Amino acid sequence: MTSTRRRRGRRDRYLPYLLLAPALILLAGMLYPFGLGLYYSFTSYWLQYPNRFRFVWFDNYIDLLGEPLFLRALEFTLGFTLLAVLLQVGLGLAVALFLHARIPGRSAIRALMLMPLMIPPVITALMWKIMMASTNAGILNHLFSFVGVDPINWFGSTQGAIVSVLIIDTWGNLPFVALILLGGLQAIPTEPYEAARVDGAGPIAMLRYVTLPLLSPFIVLAVTFRAMDSLRIFDVIYATTAGGPNDATTNLQIMAYQYSFQWYQMGKGMAQAVVLLLLVVMVSYLLMRLWNRASESTQ
Amino acid sequence: MRAKSQWLLAQLCATFLLLGGYLDASAQDEQALAYYRQAKINWRQAEGQSLTIGLNKHPFTESLLPLIPEFRRLTGINVEYLILPENEYFTKLVADLSQQRGEFSVIMTGPMRNWQYVPPDWIIPLDDFLNNPKLTDRDWFKLEDFYPALIAANRWNGKTGGGVGEGPLYSIPVLEESYILAYRKDIFEQYNIKVPATIEEMAEAARLVKKNAGIAGIVARGTPTIGTVATGFISGLKGYTDGKWSELDDKLAANLHDARSVKYTEAWVGMVRESGPPNWANMQWYDAMEAFTAGQGGMIADADFFAANYEDPKKSKVAGKVGYALIPAGPDGSPHSGLWTWALGISKATKNKEAAWLFVQWATAQPTLLNATIGYRNYNPSRASISSDPRVHEVMAAWGGGSYLKTVAKNLETARVAWVPQPERTRLGDIWARALHEVYFQRMPAADALKKASGEVDKVLKEAGIK
Numbered sequence: 001m002t003s004t005r006r007r008r009g010r011r012d013r014y015l016p017y018l019l020l021a022p023a024l025i026l027l028a029g030m031l032y033p034f035g036l037g038l039y040y041s042f043t044s045y046w047l048q049y050p051n052r053f054r055f056v057w058f059d060n061y062i063d064l065l066g067e068p069l070f071l072r073a074l075e076f077t078l079g080f081t082l083l084a085v086l087l088q089v090g091l092g093l094a095v096a097l098f099l100h101a102r103i104p105g106r107s108a109i110r111a112l113m114l115m116p117l118m119i120p121p122v123i124t125a126l127m128w129k130i131m132m133a134s135t136n137a138g139i140l141n142h143l144f145s146f147v148g149v150d151p152i153n154w155f156g157s158t159q160g161a162i163v164s165v166l167i168i169d170t171w172g173n174l175p176f177v178a179l180i181l182l183g184g185l186q187a188i189p190t191e192p193y194e195a196a197r198v199d200g201a202g203p204i205a206m207l208r209y210v211t212l213p214l215l216s217p218f219i220v221l222a223v224t225f226r227a228m229d230s231l232r233i234f235d236v237i238y239a240t241t242a243g244g245p246n247d248a249t250t251n252l253q254i255m256a257y258q259y260s261f262q263w264y265q266m267g268k269g270m271a272q273a274v275v276l277l278l279l280v281v282m283v284s285y286l287l288m289r290l291w292n293r294a295s296e297s298t299q
Numbered sequence: 300m301r302a303k304s305q306w307l308l309a310q311l312c313a314t315f316l317l318l319g320g321y322l323d324a325s326a327q328d329e330q331a332l333a334y335y336r337q338a339k340i341n342w343r344q345a346e347g348q349s350l351t352i353g354l355n356k357h358p359f360t361e362s363l364l365p366l367i368p369e370f371r372r373l374t375g376i377n378v379e380y381l382i383l384p385e386n387e388y389f390t391k392l393v394a395d396l397s398q399q400r401g402e403f404s405v406i407m408t409g410p411m412r413n414w415q416y417v418p419p420d421w422i423i424p425l426d427d428f429l430n431n432p433k434l435t436d437r438d439w440f441k442l443e444d445f446y447p448a449l450i451a452a453n454r455w456n457g458k459t460g461g462g463v464g465e466g467p468l469y470s471i472p473v474l475e476e477s478y479i480l481a482y483r484k485d486i487f488e489q490y491n492i493k494v495p496a497t498i499e500e501m502a503e504a505a506r507l508v509k510k511n512a513g514i515a516g517i518v519a520r521g522t523p524t525i526g527t528v529a530t531g532f533i534s535g536l537k538g539y540t541d542g543k544w545s546e547l548d549d550k551l552a553a554n555l556h557d558a559r560s561v562k563y564t565e566a567w568v569g570m571v572r573e574s575g576p577p578n579w580a581n582m583q584w585y586d587a588m589e590a591f592t593a594g595q596g597g598m599i600a601d602a603d604f605f606a607a608n609y610e611d612p613k614k615s616k617v618a619g620k621v622g623y624a625l626i627p628a629g630p631d632g633s634p635h636s637g638l639w640t641w642a643l644g645i646s647k648a649t650k651n652k653e654a655a656w657l658f659v660q661w662a663t664a665q666p667t668l669l670n671a672t673i674g675y676r677n678y679n680p681s682r683a684s685i686s687s688d689p690r691v692h693e694v695m696a697a698w699g700g701g702s703y704l705k706t707v708a709k710n711l712e713t714a715r716v717a718w719v720p721q722p723e724r725t726r727l728g729d730i731w732a733r734a735l736h737e738v739y740f741q742r743m744p745a746a747d748a749l750k751k752a753s754g755e756v757d758k759v760l761k762e763a764g765i766k
Contacts, residue, residue, distance in 0.1 A: 046763070047393050047394060047397045048393065048397065048415060048419065048722060048763075049419070049763060049764065050397050050398075050419065051419070052764060133578075134576065134577045134578035134581075135576070135577075135595065137593075137595075151577070153577040153578060154578070155578055155580075155581040156576070156577045156578030156579060156580050156581050157577075157580075158740060161581070241581060242522060242523075242524070243523070244522055244523045244580060244581060244736065245521075245522075245523065245580030245581055245736055245739075245740070246523070246580065246733075246736040246737065246739070246740045246742065247523065247733065247736075261386075261390045262386070262390075262725075262729070263725070263726050263729070264390075264393055264397075
């Protein structure tokens, strides 16, 4: 009897740990590569020269400040994120409002709109790269030629490459933003609209004073997701411009890749990745605070 | 009863047919292995061992895969392989070699890549295998059948700054790549354009093609990576300076901003800006090759073997319309083309070195490479006997109305590895190509961009402990 109780007592003591074990293993699996990357960022780790491996404290971070490409990459990372978020959330809102209206074939349009989400970003990028060929062989330039537009140098010029990457990223992620905002629109109760209508509000006023304030938590959520992704964008850039031309589309992620896997300077590459991580954490923290505030104000 | 005997008869016939088929297939297998069995070595000395081969996606790789079961039958060695696109392949390879995991036993490498792998002792010399009669029948393998320039390119004495062609042999070449000028003979003849012999004439020819034919006068690689400077550009620059200029001087100081290099860069980038395709800065090698193949360019100065693509009527719009010439040279008029060979080497960390050598020997044997050329268009052959094989010769002799073979033969008289041996060649090339972008986008004059690039190269070489 006593031994049974003792066994049960032991089981009760270990059970919580047992139940937590999968989560702990998962956590360790996530933390280990992160910790290793962080550690490498303080070393001179260069794959090709394993014998020169040593701890260099903050040297890699200090070197970054003197690296002109780093400043350009940082500028592009932030600028691209700002433009992408504005464009995607703006257009996403327009699409969501359109799909929220009672239009014929709404369900079919919604289903079709999800298609870009099902295509891997690299495939999306390569597909667009073919369509955006700089001569009239590219379908886009071919179509533009019918309205008298000269062939656009999509990827061969610095401005063209930035715009191209922005278009491709927007095409791939617009449905995601629209979906979040559509969900938000559907969650807004009808009463505020009825009250506004009684007060004589027109469609613009209703959008300004009812829809947008009530939708704001969803807008902030979409901005948060898109900002985090845009700061870290890699696949679309790598598959189309690889950071060129003239480093015009090199962001921190591409730069970290080049240092780590093209030139094998893992220590420097990891330092860049850590800076990017800090940037993402900082931006998402600020946006989450904004989201909390927006959620509270709508309740 | 009658039905039963008919059934039995049918069974007997089927058995004989199957047996016949098996014997026939078996005879074919034996025939395929017959040449290899002439080698006076025991191919089964490493029977039961396993190898993993690291391969880059390439026609040679495609040619090898269907033959691997033959190698297994011949040697009893189990072979697995991993094929990756070039960039990913080299990253994975360096990760494996640097940690000495020995995941890859045999690797696809080449002269300039060996400069990265030899100093840290990651790959092993092949001379000991070649000179061991237990492992190699030299009369059968015929190392002397490989073009001497290609074998020399894969030898290195390990000294930074020189020593190519000396010291141990680190890899066996599976193809030859030197750099020549391909031009649209039809357009040049129609508009009476002179085949260029200098960089200035080349720029003029490009201008005339664009003006008259309405297509890009020149197509070329242009991404901000080493490829942009590693083929036609560096070959032309070497020729322009009569082979007397190098990207690093005797003390390994970067020399990209040398006055001759600046002048040549101005001419080249000026030509590409004025007469090249608008997307030059985003063109990979295959974009440039495909553009020329699709009839969108008047000239291309790049790998000689791209001709296999230009001259393939199934996919080319310019088959039969292309002429071949040496890349424009400098005052002394002699070509100084660069050289590259894909080649097979052996990782030091592999446990099964003898098995790995048997694989390398088999994969670079005459019939294996002949099959790669005939069946998979793995041009240009690294063995003279394959170039002179009637089936191969007939194909290549027709290219450019005979000008192709003559041009390549002349080119190979002086072609050699264009770079100064040192492990950071790729990084140097990337920095150099970025400087070309600065000039192309008119952010800086060539002199300033190349001076800045030289400074960056010096910094990297110092950081890497090379100088």
